[in-house]
Amino acid sequence: MIVGIDLGTTHSLVGMYGDEGPVLFPNALGDYLTPSVVSVDDDGHVIVGQAARDRMVSHPGASVATFKRWMGTPRETRLGTRNFRPEELSALILRSLIADAEAATGQKVTEAVISVPAYFSDAQRKATRAAGELAGIRVERLINEPTAAALAYGLQEKHDGARFLVFDLGGGTFDVSVLEMFDGVVEVHASAGDNFLGGEDFLDVLETAFCAEQQLAVDDLSPQERGQLRRRLELAKRELGAGSEARVEWKRGEQVFDWRIDEERFARLSENLVQRMRTPLERAMRDARLQPTQLDEIVLVGGASRMPLVARLVSRMFGRLPLRHVNPDQAIALGACVAAGLKARDTRLDEVILTDVCPYTLGTKVSRWDENGKEQQGFFAPIIHRNSTVPVSREQVFQPVRDHQTKLTLEVYQGENPMVERNIKLGELDIPLPPKRSVADNAMNVRFTYDINGVLQVEAVLIATQQRYELVLEQNPGVLAPAEIRARLQALENIKIHPRNKQENVAIMARAERLYEEYVVARTQLQQWIAHFRAILESQDDQLIREHRRQFGEAMDALEASV
Incomplete structure (x- = not known):
């Protein structure tokens, strides 16, 4: 079976092209979005996804995120007793996604089409292929994220000569592509981008502003404190995407901080990042030799594109409102599923030829x-x-x-x-x-x-x-050689990974530990819940565990809502 994968900086998704078109598969927690986070527990077990994300607060030294930005470099991260390269961390995410696809279909996954930023270098693309090999699958095709988004929107079905611009702002990368459709060919005219610009950088803006106004030094915060603060600020950033104002309440020790920010001020603070987005947009249009009036459609994808300042930038530059009717978090993954269907020569799809461009001179x-x-x-x-x-x-x-x-x-x-x-x-x-x-x-x-x-x-x-x-x-500095890939594949095979059928239990315990870190006032209650659930786990009664897990989750929902 061949699947389509969006291997993202902050979240990843997997799916395939089925009878009803592209379909995404949920993870063990029932969510389509799997956080691109890896953690190692005290027993040496690898934890991937939401549980690992919660452990970023409670166990920051044993957890890592945003490693997609390090692809194509020899950087290593120490987790537990061993070092991991970016390809290996990505492979662990891929393995989790593959397990979700196999659980949903009952079929073995042998091949994948993986999306990559259009502005990924040769070394970064080779590192992505190596991650697939380390995960035990064949990756013969990489698809640029904006091209995948175009397929998700069905832009290949537009009239011949249709030109469209895809604006993709994810958690860690930004890229833009200008594409044209003619005679069954989706041709990329130009791509540009910034591999170090995304939603995380806008979160940095909020963190800097908060600490400056509260007279806090970021470097003085412990890893746990900073993890708690950034989680509050991430929620505020999402609030600003849906409303005009957001409020941040955060407790450090005995000190309580209460901070408010409106969307207009957030846009002013982010002006430098907005200007960084303008440069690739202008470069892509120049390289494509097009004027804004010659574009038929403008498409926004990527979770960070929900920010109102993004829509305003595009509207000002191109004089029209962009398309956003496909879920921006899912658009690239859905397009990767269509590309997987094309790769498998699915008879339900009209033949479409996807061209690519050399991203660098x-x-x-x-x-x-x-x-x-x-x-x-x-x-x-x-x-x-x-x-x-x-x-x-x-x-x-x-x-x-x-x-x-x-x-x-x-x-x-x-x-x-x-x-x-x-x-x-x-x-x-x-x-x-x-x-x-x-x-x-x-x-x-x-x-x-x-x-x-x-x-x-x-x-x-x-x-x-x-x-x-x-x-x-075929190789670049910082990219794994074939012999090293084989050695690291053997090492990954020996790593203990929590079984998929236990991930719900791992995730809920990780959430409880995060809440214990964040809410001092509720620690006694949380300890009692944790002890009770551990006793239930020891019973090995699946029905009893499911029922108490549901109750445990509802109790924590109520706790977070009340605090």
Whole structure:
């Protein structure tokens, strides 16, 4: 079975294309959204999802979130007795989603289409594929999140020549794509974005403002206190998405803080973030060579797009109201399900060809000469420009710097800066040159070929001798090599993970521990409830456990409502 997965920064979802179209699967708690959070308990068991999110408050040192932002880097996080790379943490989320899909369908999941931000680099895309491999599934297709959102809205069914812009603001990333539909092809004209801009950054704005007004230093807060505060502020951010004002009540020790903020002030505080959103929007429109009036539709997706300031920004820039009738939290996952159906050649779907673009410019390092004839080194020479439709192949002629040069090192870079030192080096190719030749005699054709799977082939041919040299860049610095993937897959197999049928019990105990951390006045009552539920668990009577779990949950609902 092939599934569609939205592997998000803050939440993830899974589904498939079924008889009634795209359908999402609930997790063990009955929710479609699974928090992208991983935690390890005192016994070394891995906890994923809502229970892990609650443990971010009660056990911040044993829990981690927003690790999608670290994909493509070698960063490691210590949880329990071992270190986890971002790919491994993502694999644990994927495993949980796969278990939910298999529980819902009774079929084994073997393959997935996973959505990624349109502005994900080559290294980040390879890391996402590695996460799928570590989770035990095949990931032959990654789909850009804005393209997935377009499929969710059925924009592929629009008239030929229809152009639309998808604005995707999630928990941790922001990207925008301009797409066009013609002859059964959904073509991406341009993509732009910011991999470090999302709902979490707007939460940072609220945290900074709260602490400044309450004369608190963020660094002075313990991890538990900061977790409690950010949870209150997250609720306030959601209130501001639905109303004009929000109130934050938070207790630290014996001190009670009461803070109010309205939507207008929140928008002013967030002005720098709003300006950061404008830049990718303008870049995508420039690269697509379109004016706002030439767009047929504008679509908002991603949970953070619910903020009124987002709709205002889009309305001002494009002179119209955007579409938001598909649940913004689910749009990308639903589109990934459609893409999974297309990948499986589901006969209920009309054939749609999805094109992609190269998100970053690819080129090499060159020297240039100033007006005085002095050599200036370290310049970036683009060969494949960003937003070129893939697969793409481009060729340029280069020469050595000096006569009688015996070797040339062709360095490959990715980025948008004119100087290579500010771009990302992907690799290099050493080319021996015939000695005692002039610069012109040692000229060479350099061809870059970038395919839909993110593989870059670099080919250099000496024009005089037709001698050919080749470099295939399938790996990037910070990306796991195949041998290391196999070793880490074996290590993950040995990790103890709570069975899916026990996750409801784990989640409710994690919630109780979080409330114990947050509400000092209710600690005695919570301890009694926890002790009672532990005794019920020891009975191993499933019916009794279900009934007391329901009562426990209702009691905690009432507690939170009253406090």
